[in-house]
Amino acid sequence: MLLRQSDSSGWVLKALRECANTVVRELSALDEDELLHSPIEGDWCLKEIAAHLRDAEELALRQMNAIAERARRPLPAWDIDLLPAERNYRSADLGDLLAELRDLRQETTYLLWGLDDADWQESAEHPYRGRISIETLARELAQHDLEHLAEVRRLKATLCAED
Template identity: 30%
Template sequence: MSEIWTLRPGAEEYAPYFGRYINLVPDGDIRATLREQMDSVVKLLAPLREEQANYRYAEGKWSVKEVLGHMIDAERIFAYRLLRIARNDKTPLPGFEQDILVQYGPHAHQPWSDLVEEFQVVRSSTLCLLRGLNAESLARVGTASDMPISARSLAWLTAGHELAHLAVFHERYSAVLV
């Protein structure tokens, strides 16, 4: 059973664009990777003060709060897609516009500690969803953003998307990271 969690999705299981994220994820059990990421993100971001969380590295760029809010929103969407595809729902799933979600989302105005907690809750929910899946469920392929994608790929995409944004945190937001 554990080998299903270490099986990296093949390139035929997702659109080429998503390879940029999936390829960032180290080999290993994707559930363990997602759990470890949750711990490392909380350790990195929870100590920030409110003014640090409002930091933008340039005019018009997302604040730390907005980046974390984007990560939360994207994970919710990826998990929803994963659920639908794993349950063999063949209904095509629409794309989403990240800038609109950030612009109209509440993240910039929420207390920082609430956002960190929300990230943990969303990640815990994703991990609970994964617990109920088997090899057949993970291998199912559906359509999202007009492209084929497997349930397995969505789990790896979740981890890779976070890794990409953590790199941005370290590169662009290092002035406020503890």
């Protein structure tokens, strides 16, 4: 499923809330072996995907807060795709990862609900991408969620196929 540019901010907020909750439900009932399963050597396991989503949420929230606060410095930026390997998320506690994701997502949605239409268009300088708006960050975060939800479901399907 793709997020269209014409989708309203209300739809983006709905997607952000629902997708995070769906990911939590998809992962919560799995055991440790299932969470660490990766059908292709070098690909992320389900636990690493959960950690990646948490990292993406943290970064997006920091960026949106910086824009909302009218910060005059470049937005924070780091490569969240490298963190699962650097931080050994395979040994992390899934409950902690999901709780952090839920808490961060709640902060994100509270921030976004409090913005008017003009605030969604506020922007700041990203160090690699140039000017970027809160709306763009929110849409990209929702799209990112949808892509990884599909990945979670594909990985879970391989678990069933291998049983």
